[in-house]
Amino acid sequence: MENVAETVSRWRAEGIACALARAVATGGSAPLAAGTAMAVSATGEVIGGVSGGCVDGAVYTLCQEVMAHGGPATAVFGPDGDELLAVGPTCGGSLEVLVENVPPRGGHLVDRVTLALREGRPVVVATALDGPRTGEWAVLVGTALVGNDDDDEASPHPGGHRGDDSREHPGGPIRARAAEMLGRPGTAVVASPAGRVFVQSLAPPRLLVFGATAFAEALVRMGALLGYRVTVCDARPVFVAPERFPAAAEVVRCWPHEFLRRTRVGPSTAICVLTHDPRFDIPLLTEALRTDAGYIGAMGSRRTHTERLTSLREAGVGESELRRLRSPIGLDLGARTAAETAVSIAAELVAHHRGGTGAPLTGLEMAIHR
Structure with a gap:
């Protein structure tokens, strides 16, 4: 994820839109772990991959579709996956992929993640997987937790509204888990009142x-x-x-x-x-x-x-x-x-x-x- 985030931030700085795909869950003998990322630019460039190559072609197509319509998309590949995709890992494993549109301008927390990693600071990214807030991020760097549309680092509910637990996604209940994972690389899918949240801790060794x-x-x-x-x-x-x-x-x-x-x-x-x-x-x-x-x-x-x-x-x-x-x-x-x-x-x-x-x-x- 670290190298992909760096490239996405560079594309944004150059005014190039892109789509970011991440494996948020894996099963069986999937070749790569959850948290593995791939990005596709509007100019057709590719960085990273979410599998050993067996489903990356389908994910590339999905990235192009997300860039075209702007909204996030999820797909499951494998024995129990989406038959419409007609593709799955040849190893017999399974993986769920979240694809998000990353605009070329305006605020996006991928830049904050990239900056923290450049400085050698651990960071945790929480991303909503379900519901109307799918694809929204909250980022924990040190004690500061920031959401997509909330730059108030003291807010306990980034990405939502103070005091409105029904819209607390992915802040609030996720904060304790993010703080627990800070500095310990790994991933988790955590339930919140509004749905599942993918939590990824990045701490470059x-x-x-x-x-x-x-x-x-x-x-x-x-x-x-x-x-x-x-x-x-x-x-x-x-x-x-x-x-x-x-x-x-x-x-x-x-x-x-x-x-x-x-x-x-x-x-x-x-x-x-x-x-x-x-x-x-x-x-x-x-x-x-x-x-x-x-x-x-x-x-x-x-x-x-x-x-x-x-x-x-x-x-x-x-x-x-x-x-x-x-x-x-x-x-x-x-x-x-x-x-x-x-x-x-x-x-x-x-x-x-x-x-x-x-x-x-x-x-x-x-x-x-x-």
Whole structure:
């Protein structure tokens, strides 16, 4: 959704109308999760997709119809879906899709969502799925909840009217659920007095890359593609030229351990140490292993890893903390180039985040989408 929202905001800035489609519910072995988005511009451009391709053609047509008549539309694809569409996921799963018209001018909360994500702030979007208010948004950023037609951030009923519970859609009862989900990426369909509301929490995870190396150049691109908000940090001025890392949200010249002490780190943060120099690695990893970062990996040979463990123990790092360190970093792909190594690291990040085994799917009996 993040990349699609960014593109929709760009189209709006260019005066181009578009339609936004989102998978709001999935079942069975649907290839993509709820919250996945696709947008189609009035000029015919496409960004994203709501399936593995099996229903995207039908959704493209639906987007064009929505742009033509202006109102939102929903469709269900799959065994129990709309037979008139005569299409469904080939995997046997099902999905419900909401398509909304996004005008080229005027206020639309997609721009507020895009701005929050650019700034690295988590945001929750609540969208009405039923009734006359279908397609209306409310957005929670921090403690501010704003609706489509209500810019009063203190209003408890964005998109509705104060004191009129019958029209409270998607504010009021949804606010507590949105606040609960803020900062925890995920989706939910919640019942409200006026009907169902699709609630989507967007919180771009952080990828902190230490060491402005050739490996970092490749990993930054890969991390951004995976949806991370990437920061590159190195203490050496000659290597931290921002133009080397165009996909990074920020490039910082600082001693790595000092930067880590003052930046925000949480369970969704991944730390990749690519400096391969004990002057940087030991103070940095000593600091990193005492944070609650979800992933901490360091580059180096097995000999380097053994020496590093000794130095970390001497620095007072405990055994339980050392067990969190993924070193040598990455999965065994036989990687040799910087790009291949970045794929290896990115693959381990995905496996760690999603609970994958890292083993070839061929020969595994478990479901592909768990």
